[in-house]
Amino acid sequence: MNIGLTGGIATGKSTVAEMLKLRGAIISDADVIAREVVAAGSPGLAQVVAHFGKLYLRPDGTLDRIRLGERIFQDKQARSELNHILHPLIMAKMQKEVRRIEKENPDTIIVWDIPLLYEEDLTEFVEKVIVVYVAEDQQIKRLMLRNNYTEEEATMRVQSQMSIERKKERADFVIDNQGTLSETERQVDQLWNYLILKNGSNRP
Numbered sequence: 001m002n003i004g005l006t007g008g009i010a011t012g013k014s015t016v017a018e019m020l021k022l023r024g025a026i027i028s029d030a031d032v033i034a035r036e037v038v039a040a041g042s043p044g045l046a047q048v049v050a051h052f053g054k055l056y057l058r059p060d061g062t063l064d065r066i067r068l069g070e071r072i073f074q075d076k077q078a079r080s081e082l083n084h085i086l087h088p089l090i091m092a093k094m095q096k097e098v099r100r101i102e103k104e105n106p107d108t109i110i111v112w113d114i115p116l117l118y119e120e121d122l123t124e125f126v127e128k129v130i131v132v133y134v135a136e137d138q139q140i141k142r143l144m145l146r147n148n149y150t151e152e153e154a155t156m157r158v159q160s161q162m163s164i165e166r167k168k169e170r171a172d173f174v175i176d177n178q179g180t181l182s183e184t185e186r187q188v189d190q191l192w193n194y195l196i197l198k199n200g201s202n203r204p
């Protein structure tokens, strides 16, 4: 069974994904794949550099993620150009990875952790969608704390995505991650019990 896991930047997707993994889900993480498709020497990185310039290449041949992030989170056009280059590569790799997992573990619950699942209209790939929710002011605070961003930098990143309130409205399941981690664990337990019942079995 394929389940989508989404939310906003820093609402706690990775935190919840880790909890689901401990319970037996297999996670396919779009952020990890997004890094792999622009690894040093990859065709994806070559396309990014051809489009945006050598300025975004570090001396060791890796992508300058900080510089590219500064550019694309304040420039909508550049962001959509980067998405246009990378999203087909990310989705192709993710689908391939999930096909492999399904073959090796036919009864497993596979969680597709995709920050931009709604923005990119990817719901057709999954049966149900979990949204990890915190209100926007808390989202900004956690992002500032985790990444050492100023309020302006954090706000810009949050506003580059569909609002967390809209995502919450569209969700099949909402995990409210505004409380303590053990409060989140309890919700994950409940959801996991429901999912394994629905799935019939789960063999990690």
Ligand SMILES: CC(C)(COP(=O)(O)OP(=O)(O)OC[C@H]1O[C@@H](n2cnc3c(N)ncnc32)[C@H](O)[C@@H]1O)[C@@H](O)C(=O)NCCC(=O)NCCS
Pocket: 008, 009, 010, 030, 031, 034, 064, 065, 066, 068, 069, 072, 079, 082, 083, 086, 090, 114, 115, 116, 160, 161
């Ligand atoms: C611009 C890049 C190099 C900045 O790298 P950085 O290491 O600072 O951030 P990281 O990749 O860890 O992303 C952190 C979060 O930012 C958000 N985010 C990333 N890319 C985008 C985007 N194009 N639009 C909106 N939000 C985004 C996501 O919530 C993600 O979880 C990088 O985010 C990137 O390559 N983005 C394009 C690929 C993409 O869309 N990735 C999201 C998963 S599909």
Ligand SMILES: Nc1ncnc2c1ncn2[C@@H]1O[C@H](COP(=O)(O)OP(=O)(O)OP(=O)(O)O)[C@@H](O)[C@H]1O
Pocket: 007, 008, 009, 010, 011, 012, 013, 014, 015, 016, 031, 115, 142, 143, 145, 146, 177, 178, 179, 180, 181, 184
């Ligand atoms: N319940 C919680 N209480 C306090 N802090 C939390 C809680 N859940 C997550 N965090 C912290 O909030 C930050 C964001 O969480 P996490 O990295 O899981 O978000 P994410 O949605 O995966 O982010 P991204 O979109 O950037 O991948 C992290 O520093 C994490 O440790």
